[in-house]
Amino acid sequence: MDANIRVAVIEQVGYREWTESLGSDREWLIQVTQSRVYRAGQEAATEVGGFLLSLRYDIMLLLASNLSEGDVRFVHDAVAKAATVKVRTASSCASTPLEAVDRAWSMLTSLSPGEVEYEPCLGPEAVAVAHIDIDGITRLTRELGPLKTYYMVLNMIYRVKGEAEKLGAIIQYLGGDNLLAVLPLSRDPIEATSRIVEGEGLKAGVGVAMKARESLALAAEALHRIRAGIVGDRVLVLSESHVKGMNL
16 A cells, blocks of 8 residues: 555653652552543543543653644643643654554654654655454453453553564454554555454454544444455455555
């Protein structure tokens, strides 16, 4: 595909020092604060068509393809307003998500708290994501209980992450039995997703669009069609009309 993916890295600077200043009875406050900051950032990202990945919470990734510098700053400001420490953000693009993150991180480390850096992208931008579903997780939960099933999900994440990393993709756990793979735009989305979900127990709806929010919506629709038996494949790709002419 002749396009790049834009990713912004958002970091809360001095976060560890803040947590250590809270005393011993602090974990509940840390968790509440993390949830508040993530919610503020995700709501802002959704408003401009992006999507926020929580990672370790003090460092988050914004899927920012076709977001302007003003859009990225809008999300940055929302996170900064909710956070307890200063925030800095850097945005870059590349043909794979991992490379885009690495480029943005290199930019970020030279920024002062409060700064936003936005690297122009040479060529068009898009987002390809796979919404991966683990088969039979509800049944397994009834049989094994929630804890053993959760550990099974963690093992599945680790397995999927290994193959995704080889492709330059990013994996994010969405909760329940759902994983998100942010795919490299340099590869065919069916081929890349099939490699990531290779083996028993996984299926994936893939969405390809100009912005992340629409990509997620298309991926959810594709997964619904698989679950409903409308298609017999374990991987289905739906593309926004704007990107169908970009050598998919």
